[in-house]
Amino acid sequence: MGTTYGREQVPALEVREISRSFGSLRALDRVDLTLRTGEVHALVGENGAGKSTLAKIVAGSLRPDIGVMRLFGEPFRPRSRSEGAAAGVAYVRQQLSLVRGLTLAENLQLGRPGATPMFEPTRAAQELQEVSERFGLRLHPDHLIDDLPLAERQKAEIVMAVAWGAGVLLLDEPSSALGPQEVDALLHLCSSLRDSGVAILFISHRLREIAAIADRVTVLRQGRVMASAVEVAEFDPHEIATLMIGDLPVSTRGRPVPKQGTVRLEANGLQVRVPHGPGLRGVSLSVRGGEIVGVVGVAGSGQDELAQVLTGLIHPDVGRVSIDGNDVTGSARGAMEAGVSYLPGDRSDGLALELSVADNVTAKRPTDPRLARHGLRLPKAIRDFARTLLVSFEVRPPVPEMPARLLSGGNQQKLLAARELETTPSVLVAVGPTKGLDPVATKVMRDRIFDVATRGGAVVVISADMDEVLDLAHRVVVLSAGDVTDEFPAWECTPARLGAAMAGITA
Amino acid sequence: MIVLGSVALGLAVGALLLRLAGHDPVASYAAMVRGAVGSRFAIGETLVRAAPLAAIGVGVSIALRAGVFTIGSEGQLVMGAVGATLAALWLREGPPFLTISGAFVAAAVFGALWASLPAVLRARFEVNEILSTLLFNYFAAYLLGYLLREPLKPPSSPISQSEVLPPAALLPSLLPGTRLHVGVLVAIAAAGAFALWVRSVPGFRVDLFGQNSTLARHVGVSPTWTIVGVMLVAGLLSGVAGWSQVAGLHRRLYVEVASGVGYLGVLVAVLGGLRPLGVIAASLLMAALQAGGVFMEQTAHIPATLSDVVQALILLSFAARLGPRLWRPRASAGAEIAAEESAVAGAPTRGT
Numbered sequence: 001m002g003t004t005y006g007r008e009q010v011p012a013l014e015v016r017e018i019s020r021s022f023g024s025l026r027a028l029d030r031v032d033l034t035l036r037t038g039e040v041h042a043l044v045g046e047n048g049a050g051k052s053t054l055a056k057i058v059a060g061s062l063r064p065d066i067g068v069m070r071l072f073g074e075p076f077r078p079r080s081r082s083e084g085a086a087a088g089v090a091y092v093r094q095q096l097s098l099v100r101g102l103t104l105a106e107n108l109q110l111g112r113p114g115a116t117p118m119f120e121p122t123r124a125a126q127e128l129q130e131v132s133e134r135f136g137l138r139l140h141p142d143h144l145i146d147d148l149p150l151a152e153r154q155k156a157e158i159v160m161a162v163a164w165g166a167g168v169l170l171l172d173e174p175s176s177a178l179g180p181q182e183v184d185a186l187l188h189l190c191s192s193l194r195d196s197g198v199a200i201l202f203i204s205h206r207l208r209e210i211a212a213i214a215d216r217v218t219v220l221r222q223g224r225v226m227a228s229a230v231e232v233a234e235f236d237p238h239e240i241a242t243l244m245i246g247d248l249p250v251s252t253r254g255r256p257v258p259k260q261g262t263v264r265l266e267a268n269g270l271q272v273r274v275p276h277g278p279g280l281r282g283v284s285l286s287v288r289g290g291e292i293v294g295v296v297g298v299a300g301s302g303q304d305e306l307a308q309v310l311t312g313l314i315h316p317d318v319g320r321v322s323i324d325g326n327d328v329t330g331s332a333r334g335a336m337e338a339g340v341s342y343l344p345g346d347r348s349d350g351l352a353l354e355l356s357v358a359d360n361v362t363a364k365r366p367t368d369p370r371l372a373r374h375g376l377r378l379p380k381a382i383r384d385f386a387r388t389l390l391v392s393f394e395v396r397p398p399v400p401e402m403p404a405r406l407l408s409g410g411n412q413q414k415l416l417a418a419r420e421l422e423t424t425p426s427v428l429v430a431v432g433p434t435k436g437l438d439p440v441a442t443k444v445m446r447d448r449i450f451d452v453a454t455r456g457g458a459v460v461v462i463s464a465d466m467d468e469v470l471d472l473a474h475r476v477v478v479l480s481a482g483d484v485t486d487e488f489p490a491w492e493c494t495p496a497r498l499g500a501a502m503a504g505i506t507a
Numbered sequence: 508m509i510v511l512g513s514v515a516l517g518l519a520v521g522a523l524l525l526r527l528a529g530h531d532p533v534a535s536y537a538a539m540v541r542g543a544v545g546s547r548f549a550i551g552e553t554l555v556r557a558a559p560l561a562a563i564g565v566g567v568s569i570a571l572r573a574g575v576f577t578i579g580s581e582g583q584l585v586m587g588a589v590g591a592t593l594a595a596l597w598l599r600e601g602p603p604f605l606t607i608s609g610a611f612v613a614a615a616v617f618g619a620l621w622a623s624l625p626a627v628l629r630a631r632f633e634v635n636e637i638l639s640t641l642l643f644n645y646f647a648a649y650l651l652g653y654l655l656r657e658p659l660k661p662p663s664s665p666i667s668q669s670e671v672l673p674p675a676a677l678l679p680s681l682l683p684g685t686r687l688h689v690g691v692l693v694a695i696a697a698a699g700a701f702a703l704w705v706r707s708v709p710g711f712r713v714d715l716f717g718q719n720s721t722l723a724r725h726v727g728v729s730p731t732w733t734i735v736g737v738m739l740v741a742g743l744l745s746g747v748a749g750w751s752q753v754a755g756l757h758r759r760l761y762v763e764v765a766s767g768v769g770y771l772g773v774l775v776a777v778l779g780g781l782r783p784l785g786v787i788a789a790s791l792l793m794a795a796l797q798a799g800g801v802f803m804e805q806t807a808h809i810p811a812t813l814s815d816v817v818q819a820l821i822l823l824s825f826a827a828r829l830g831p832r833l834w835r836p837r838a839s840a841g842a843e844i845a846a847e848e849s850a851v852a853g854a855p856t857r858g859t
Contacts, residue, residue, distance in 0.1 A: 313725065333727040336725065349721045350722055350725070352722055354718055355714075359715075363715060366708045376703070
């Protein structure tokens, strides 16, 4: 694999005791990391583990609360991403930074940190040629960024960063939107870069790729380093997966099992093509009344698409969705009339933030005779109705007239629940329902979700929170890159099985 | 307080310009005020100019609240005027009630139809409605030009205009000694209907669509019906404004029948914060400035262009304060783009 360097070599990057909090959320807790020149060092962890936060701090877009960094032995305290870039740290994210509307040559010359805005076509073309050859790519100077497929754009951005003098490359989930061959090409490029002395921090949760390319691995969980600089020879994917997810509570089901009725939600062969990412590649799901199915998987495996298809907001390219026997494929209205409630992963999908809290919470029942007469809304009745609902769902402050955007994230979540769970739905699709909620509110929300099942509803909980899934679900379905890779009853769930399935390794 | 401050600033800059051009600012402003509200005729002028602005403003507000940025009122007004003229000529014999209603209905239908193609293009094919409605304004202008050169031009007339409308079609005057006509009542009715609309359930659902179309779809709002519906309403009201101009004010159809009123209506909607009272206030303000401006030109001998600049400065100074209080559709940036587009497209032409 990579060449080994002696201990005299100054490490490319040293991170010591870096900590960073966002309000009460401790995103990074005394993280130490050493990145050597000429190595691919993988940083793995679940969503929310702190990987991107650490990358942003190293890149300079974010400042740490405490801790120090050294770049090639010198103190490193970038105050902005461009300062970091000027010092030689390049941060390549999923939202690529190459400028659309310009050609590759233009980007190369004009994007260099500290460049003067004077474009010299011949020199730029030459430079591009050199750097393409160096890494075995075929980049044409006159190609517009817009015309290149994503994988090519990404590789172009990477080599340009190196051409601009980057000694440290931070790749944040570089393979998440790539197909298998594109991933291979990317890994090949990383290998060449490593051999030429670049230090690469490869942030990913895809253990298979990491096993293929990394020299050493560091595992982050909830902001802490769980395993530091594990040599690839000692790399055991299952063990890494366990470290990523942590120990699961042994007995997680204190809840009585509701009686399960007939199948209420049925989805067959769902396929959804999306511009970036795997989409859905043939997902089938059936959920009975009284049953809670937990859908788990790393972010970007198709969870959002699944939720939107099940609620009728997206029409799948292939496949059917039916509720209580009624076909509601691609019909949001049909789904609503069939009694679907939806707690979206992104709150702003489910709330009209500029409208009042009262408007939001009554949006599903504007024609209710208590709230409107002869087609005209009754403001006072709406306010009173809303206030009762707000209090019972513990939305604070329970002020109906307030614009919804003034509520905190957790209270917005409760507002969503107030609207969607006010009457018992036939089907509930909940994505990350307790995100942003404190422990007490989390318990209440989970109890409410469980309640839906007790009353005969079919529930799908799509969540990245293992504790949550195991608390609620009777059955666990694992989604990976748009496919269902594993499915098992909740009591058969082990961290290793779960972690492996999530990382794309089927047990 | 901030409102007064920014208006004072606008007036001060205007005064400076007037002074630099060699005019007495105080006399000029006084003339402006007299022209807007200083006599019975002036008040009539202000009201009669405000009416079509208010009607159009109402229609466009409803659409903007839904997140649909239609700026086709200019063309829809023209087509409404054409429809009214055709109906009036066809029903020239009839009792006035019939002729007037016929022209009204024709104007509404023509206006709505003119909006229908952009509406379908947006609803089905996601064609940007700012573009399509703007282009349709040009179509309407050319169509009008053709109609006035050939079919509708009486042989006796050397210039492109229609014959005078038959008496049965003309709207009775509302206030003797002014140009105020019955058509103004229609504008008032439209504003009243708008006030009801914003408190209604369908109005709420349409607004919800404008705020968050995903949420609206989840609660069962149909995107197609919403988009097409609001564009037809905007077209209908703009068409009716065209009827009002032709049957009430100008009494014949000619090329400058619109002269920027359609675009000003869009500005009125945005300036009025997409709310009923705001639209009424904005239309009165704009009408007052126009009426005052014309009077100022005539009596204080201010050149028309300078008068336009002064009007614009005052408008701007109001807008600067009203901006933050704009009813915030989620795409309020889009509303402002639509307003800018319409201001550029409808650079004020000399109206009557």
